[in-house]
Amino acid sequence: MSSLTRKGAATRARIVAAAARLMYERGVTEATLEDVRAAAGVSGSQIYHYFADKQALLLAVIEYQTEAVLELQSPLFGRLDSMAGLRQWADALVEYQRRMQCRGGCPIGSIGGEVAENNPEARLAVASGFLRWEEAIRAGLTAMHARGELDADPNDLALAVLAALQGGLLLAQIQRQVKPLEVALGTILDHVESRLAASVRG
Amino acid sequence: MSSLTRKGAATRARIVAAAARLMYERGVTEATLEDVRAAAGVSGSQIYHYFADKQALLLAVIEYQTEAVLELQSPLFGRLDSMAGLRQWADALVEYQRRMQCRGGCPIGSIGGEVAENNPEARLAVASGFLRWEEAIRAGLTAMHARGELDADPNDLALAVLAALQGGLLLAQIQRQVKPLEVALGTILDHVESRLAASVRG
DNA sequence: TAGAAAATGGGTTGTCTAATCCAGAAAACC
């Protein structure tokens, strides 16, 4: 592999970004390397210059999508220790899906579903992405719990919130409407709210 | 197509069942028609005798899996109008996944995720499968609501339960452990329980 | 039992796509 020059790193990044977009839009198997090559605006053997094979590119894409998803939400993650912050976060996710017309589903989860049964390595990469997502949610709920504001296990709640999000995204993707996501997140947050300690609930 | 004899219908069913199993175990694209042919124990051009192309077979598989999933749960559907029945149903789903070692995820949902972005016809077939599933859940919650036992919109709750189930299944499939499903269903049912009318809760 | 459907088993075609290889030009970096 040796060292990557500035330009080399930029090209590599362009390839990963293009691959991520195509795999998101069409699925992993439907996104051919020729498509990726064209979309990235590179020629011939450049993809193989930076990646051993399609599998290596896929793993890079999973990394990339995990970073992208977490980065996109990061401004909102800091406020997940209050109901207002949680609702704001949920609203932003719903709004984003609405803008995307519910296409693609979850950038991580949709890849996960596609590779889970025939690509253990990719499955594990997706699992670790989910773990980081779960931890971001858990941090907020744990803070609430530590302050004595929350009367429930924050770990279980975080997992339930992530599951509601993933299920909502899948149903939204398949039905091409945001309502399932909206209702799934709204309901699980209603539940969190119902577990607020009496002192906070006012 | 003309008329199907008894034996013809049986062979067709064998092909669909084999295809369903393989698509579930490996994903739609990884299940080749040659694999299906061998697994069904039929020879040569039999698949094309009963199905125009792979797409037609896929649609038959989605139908088949929808029926299978609903039929498997049908003994429990009748009791979804009480917390005991709901918990029993959830336990059965968790237990089933445990026995499957969390492989495959949801027979309908995993196909849905794979085809959503490149096969509108299949996506709609999955959507209608989800609708039937949602309605089975809704029937129970609506009954509770009609009896004045439930203090919430049964339609929204049913959608939230299905989303929690799907999200839990996806996370379970990717992490290869039942906990996400267990927690997701447990938490959403806790929420349903928290919305029981005072008269029932008491 | 006669006609229709089911089934065998093989061959074939065409396409798609991942994966390699190469010779030479351009650019970046020390």
Added chain:
DNA sequence: GGTTTTCTGGATTAGACAACCCATTTTCTA
């Protein structure tokens, strides 16, 4: 300024797989 890396652009291989065709035999079933 020389070395390394990047990049071009094409050619090519090799395999997988869907789809189609056909001659023949077996099995239903009306």
